[in-house]
Amino acid sequence: MNPRELTSEISAIVGAKNCIVEASELGTYECDGLTSFRVAPQMVVLPKSEDEVAAVMRLAGEHGIPVVPRGAGTGLSGGALPAPGCILLGTSRMKRILDVDLENATMRVEPGVINLDVSRAVTAAGFYYAPDPSSQSVCTIGGNVAENSGGAHCLKYGFTANHVLGLRIVLATGDVVELGGPSLDLPGYDLTGVVVGSEGTLGVVTEVTLRLLRTPEATRTFFATFPSTDEAGDAVSAIIASGIVPAAIEMMDRLAIVAAKAATGLDWPDVGAALLMDVDGPIAEVEHTSESAVALVRKAGALAVRRPADDAERALMWKGRKSAFAAVGRISPSYIVQDGVIPRSEIAKVLREIAALAAKAGLRVANVFHAGDGNLHPLVLYDARAPGEEERAEALGGEILKLCVRYGGSITGEHGVGKDKAQYMGEMFSESDLDAMGKLRCAFDEGNLMNPGKVFPTPRLCGDRPGVYHPHPTELAGVAGRG
Amino acid sequence: MTGALSAREGTAADAVAGVVPRVVHTPSTRTECAEIFRATSAQGVAIAPMGGATERDLGAPPRRLDAVVSSLGLNRILEYAPPDQVVQVEAGVTLAALQDALAKEGQRLAIDPPDAARTTIGGLLATNAFGPLRTRYGSLRDVLIGISIVRADGSVARGGGKVVKNVAGFDLPKLMVGALGTLGMIEAATFRLHPVPETQTTMRARGLTAAQVRAIVAEMRERRLEPAAVVALGEGGAWDLFVRFEGFAAGVRQQRDRFAEAAGEVPCAADELSADDARLHRVRHDASRTSGSTCFKISALPAAFAWLAAEVLPPLEGVLEGASGVFYPTLGLGFLTGDAGDAGDAAITATIARARAALAPSRGSLVVQRCPLAMHATLDVWGPPPPAFPLMKRLKERFDPGGRLNPGRFVGGL
Numbered sequence: 001m002n003p004r005e006l007t008s009e010i011s012a013i014v015g016a017k018n019c020i021v022e023a024s025e026l027g028t029y030e031c032d033g034l035t036s037f038r039v040a041p042q043m044v045v046l047p048k049s050e051d052e053v054a055a056v057m058r059l060a061g062e063h064g065i066p067v068v069p070r071g072a073g074t075g076l077s078g079g080a081l082p083a084p085g086c087i088l089l090g091t092s093r094m095k096r097i098l099d100v101d102l103e104n105a106t107m108r109v110e111p112g113v114i115n116l117d118v119s120r121a122v123t124a125a126g127f128y129y130a131p132d133p134s135s136q137s138v139c140t141i142g143g144n145v146a147e148n149s150g151g152a153h154c155l156k157y158g159f160t161a162n163h164v165l166g167l168r169i170v171l172a173t174g175d176v177v178e179l180g181g182p183s184l185d186l187p188g189y190d191l192t193g194v195v196v197g198s199e200g201t202l203g204v205v206t207e208v209t210l211r212l213l214r215t216p217e218a219t220r221t222f223f224a225t226f227p228s229t230d231e232a233g234d235a236v237s238a239i240i241a242s243g244i245v246p247a248a249i250e251m252m253d254r255l256a257i258v259a260a261k262a263a264t265g266l267d268w269p270d271v272g273a274a275l276l277m278d279v280d281g282p283i284a285e286v287e288h289t290s291e292s293a294v295a296l297v298r299k300a301g302a303l304a305v306r307r308p309a310d311d312a313e314r315a316l317m318w319k320g321r322k323s324a325f326a327a328v329g330r331i332s333p334s335y336i337v338q339d340g341v342i343p344r345s346e347i348a349k350v351l352r353e354i355a356a357l358a359a360k361a362g363l364r365v366a367n368v369f370h371a372g373d374g375n376l377h378p379l380v381l382y383d384a385r386a387p388g389e390e391e392r393a394e395a396l397g398g399e400i401l402k403l404c405v406r407y408g409g410s411i412t413g414e415h416g417v418g419k420d421k422a423q424y425m426g427e428m429f430s431e432s433d434l435d436a437m438g439k440l441r442c443a444f445d446e447g448n449l450m451n452p453g454k455v456f457p458t459p460r461l462c463g464d465r466p467g468v469y470h471p472h473p474t475e476l477a478g479v480a481g482r483g
Numbered sequence: 484m485t486g487a488l489s490a491r492e493g494t495a496a497d498a499v500a501g502v503v504p505r506v507v508h509t510p511s512t513r514t515e516c517a518e519i520f521r522a523t524s525a526q527g528v529a530i531a532p533m534g535g536a537t538e539r540d541l542g543a544p545p546r547r548l549d550a551v552v553s554s555l556g557l558n559r560i561l562e563y564a565p566p567d568q569v570v571q572v573e574a575g576v577t578l579a580a581l582q583d584a585l586a587k588e589g590q591r592l593a594i595d596p597p598d599a600a601r602t603t604i605g606g607l608l609a610t611n612a613f614g615p616l617r618t619r620y621g622s623l624r625d626v627l628i629g630i631s632i633v634r635a636d637g638s639v640a641r642g643g644g645k646v647v648k649n650v651a652g653f654d655l656p657k658l659m660v661g662a663l664g665t666l667g668m669i670e671a672a673t674f675r676l677h678p679v680p681e682t683q684t685t686m687r688a689r690g691l692t693a694a695q696v697r698a699i700v701a702e703m704r705e706r707r708l709e710p711a712a713v714v715a716l717g718e719g720g721a722w723d724l725f726v727r728f729e730g731f732a733a734g735v736r737q738q739r740d741r742f743a744e745a746a747g748e749v750p751c752a753a754d755e756l757s758a759d760d761a762r763l764h765r766v767r768h769d770a771s772r773t774s775g776s777t778c779f780k781i782s783a784l785p786a787a788f789a790w791l792a793a794e795v796l797p798p799l800e801g802v803l804e805g806a807s808g809v810f811y812p813t814l815g816l817g818f819l820t821g822d823a824g825d826a827g828d829a830a831i832t833a834t835i836a837r838a839r840a841a842l843a844p845s846r847g848s849l850v851v852q853r854c855p856l857a858m859h860a861t862l863d864v865w866g867p868p869p870p871a872f873p874l875m876k877r878l879k880e881r882f883d884p885g886g887r888l889n890p891g892r893f894v895g896g897l
Contacts, residue, residue, distance in 0.1 A: 117740045158621070181845070181846025183815055184622075185851055188875050190624060190660055190662075191874060214707055216707065238757065243678035245677070282738055345566035410644045412649070413646075425652065428652070443874065
């Protein structure tokens with residue numbers, strides 16, 4: 001099918017203005033939050049409904065055209081990076097909240113609904129949606145499902161996967177499939193659990209049933225400063241070992257604190273490390289755990305512990321933390337964000353090793369991360385204008401990931417593998433592990449049309465579908481049977 | 484013949500849903516376990532993986548069965564890092580043995596089905612077992628962070644990892660939960676753990692209607708209480724509600740008092756169980772789950788509990804003798820157990836079909852977890868396959884092209 005015919009057929013499905021082919025307009029879509037990779041798609045299609053998605057997918061499937069789904073494009077691993085010649089399928093127009101069921105604490109939404117809008121829709125009734133990626137005011141639920149997004153508060157409440165009860169997805173063939181549902185434990189394989197976090201490689205999500213939580217009765221927050229990340233790491237270990245399950249514990253090192261101060265005007269002191277911690281729950285429990293945690297933090301060598309006077313100050317503290325990535329832009333022209341995970345008891349040791357690797361590479365690394373679950377976010381700072389510096393920064397980022405795997409961790413805790421880290425999958429998984437994942441993928445998408453080139457280091461061919469019985473002609477004629 | 488392939492002859496005691504295997508292998512290492520699968524792959528030997536055999540009759544009778552591979556020899560705790568609250572264990576470790584080891588460090592796996600002394604980790608995962616703590620901590624899919632399986636061809640595949648937060652690669656761990664060994668045999672698993680709470684208490688309200696049970700649950704939510712377990716035990720339409728609070732002493736005391744207030748709003752009387760009575764309650768809970776020849780697992784919307792109790796449960800109770808219900812009203816899940824009575828298999832099958840039809844609109848379900856073997860002739864224990872069944876079938880074909888892993892035992896004959 002030539003491009004003009006394709007445009008005309010797609011336009012017939014979604015309307016001409018929702019089928020973008022002008023080079024000048026395609027530029028917006030050539031990368032996501034990871035801007036170092038750029039590929040222009042063949043076209044961008046913005047369907048309004050599941051039926052439209054299915055029709056587009058059927059057409060693409062028939063003609064062997066790859067499809068890359070995209071939410072808000074805030075992803076940091078290049079998961080929504082277009083594949084050459086692909087249809088980029090944006091879900092931004094599918095943004096209806098379909099159903100709110102407070103009795104059962106669920107909500108059914110289209111994939112283009114913004115993460116924060118889910119909570120906003122039920123705040124007045126005393127409910128919220130727990131996963132809170134830093135981009136939550138702009139990122140979409142569909143994107144969160146693709147990436148199994150986390151956030152600061154997933155230490156206590158879990159990730160997107162723990163809050164999705166059911167899905168509707170469209171496969172590469174255009175077939176619509178319903179997975180899970182509002183009731184638990186539907187018999188059969190847990191394909192909802194498989195699709196969440198599959199980075200758009202299995203199908204396009206068209207509807208999501210979310211679990212809502214009751215807003216906790218009370219939240220207590222404190223901000224503690226330390227001479228170095230060693231003491232801060234010890235404090236995290238001591239809190240966890242005491243049996244407290246904080247809602248969040250975030251750590252920032254000196255460089256990250258400097259950046260956050262520059263961006264927000266917070267009067268944070270110039271110290272080696274800081275922790276920002278939330279505990280939440282019933283009020284008496286929270287009073288007890290916050291007092292215990294503060295005592296443990298002091299014992300671990302905190303310089304000072306500050307508690308917000310009111311909700312406004314608390315919000316400002318969290319703003320300082322959540323804006324830290326962008327804030328790093330104030331102290332460095334360019335940076336790479338990594339997302340490796342390590343066992344949390346190794347934080348202090350690994351941070352020292354990262355510092356040593358950075359010194360060797362002649363680069364600065366700022367650390368701002370989810371300490372409670374060991375999910376590091378090393379920000380490798382560099383200047384793209386300086387010859388060779390970008391390559392050195394990328395090499396350092398790779399070294400940091402390998403370091404995380406050596407400590408028994410993961411190359412990604414919440415940003416996804418995408419294009420960015422596909423080459424490192426082999427550090428974590430054997431050929432046999434990847435083969436099993438490939439088999440799973442083939443069951444969903446034999447033609448390798450869904451978001452190709454992501455997650456896996458090398459494309460996997462599905463070959464003939466196994467186990468499909470081809471009857472002998474005599475059987476068809478009723479002459480012989482299979483006994 | 485290698486040691487790995489040494490096997491004893493199968494007996495009636497080894498039967499899987501009534502089908503007796505020719506042989507039983509009990510490998511003592513994971514290498515041997517994989518070797519059994521590899522060596523028998525070419526002949527297409529049909530295998531049922533087996534742990535503590537507490538759910539040996541779950542599912543349809545396998546279409547064919549040559550060998551049972553027991554995980555009981557794979558009984559090592561491979562790695563336990565208390566500061567990280569993570570443990571990696573082989574599949575044959577019993578839940579009780581694991582909890583004992585974790586308790587020494589003040590930790591636990593927050594999964595508490597009946598029969599922990601016999602239930603193995605592999606069996607737990609393959610059957611998606613759970614108990615009262617699911618109320619607060621979720622199910623196995625929420626605490627499983629890594630898995631290692633032996634595939635049909637004897638190759639070993641791992642998914643997930645050893646850290647609590649990890650999104651690298653497809654979520655094979657979740658795929659294996661509840662898959663009943665039809666995609667591979669679980670050889671090891673890694674879990675996130677929780678601290679054993681400083682203290683706990685169980686509150687009780689007796690003789691409630693289902694509407695009152697639902698009203699207390701709603702009042703608790705209104706007061707933002709965070710119970711660790713909410714269990715309703717019932718026979719014949721009257722329910723005893725048990726609510727456990729866990730945590731630090733000050734918080735548990737406050738939640739206990741506010742539970743009493745919540746019960747007062749309904750209104751109904753509530754009391755606090757002594758430690759001995761709390762243990763007896765647990766015994767009664769477990770007995771209700773495990774007794775009787777027949778067990779229905781029922782899933783519905785949590786808010787529909789009164790409807791469920793009025794419309795769906797009575798006919799099901801009618802076909803069971805000594806029916807006894809265990810429901811988790813915040814989850815919408817429960818079990819109804821008893822002995823298949825004199826109603827006749829046809830009547831039971833018809834009653835189950837009507838219950839399934841009533842549950843279907845909200846994607847609720849009724850699975851016959853256990854029944855007299857003769858009933859399999861007329862009864863599909865899983866019920867109608869879910870909407871995604873064609874996809875599940877393709878997945879099974881990819882993972883087990885020869886159809887040798889528990890063939891026919893799972894949903895829709897997978």
